[in-house]
Amino acid sequence: MVDRAFIAQLQGYGLTTAEIHYYRPDAPSLLQLFLWQEYDLAPDFPVLFDFLDHWRREIEAALHSVRIAHEQLIRPSEWRAIDGIISIQ
Template structure:
């Protein structure tokens, strides 16, 4: 059994969050927010842009703006040297 999210991260995908601000036809003066989150590949974001294409075709809400945050969760380990000497004697 494998975890889909873990496999996506191993393949280079990172966690992407998009804030989609939009207007509904019934309330054109009211900006609403939809939060979307999925594993995607930066900087092209094929999963996000696929979702936005679906939104434009199927949903009657006009997108005002999209704000994107992306984090590569699996990456090389970072380490930091510490002042001092450790004696192994």
């Protein structure tokens, strides 16, 4: 059985981390933090925006800000030409 996360990475998904700051209705003066991670497609982030839409509809906490970090873990390797020959004996 192949891991779902590995298949997603092969399809171009990368690991997305969202730092969500919000206010709870019972403590509106306190800024709370929620950290969310999932595999998503940059730069559109459909999975993250679906989650944020769910948050706005279902959770009684007002969003303050969202910071996003994204890293594509599987990508083509880099190749550099180097002048010279190294002999191994």
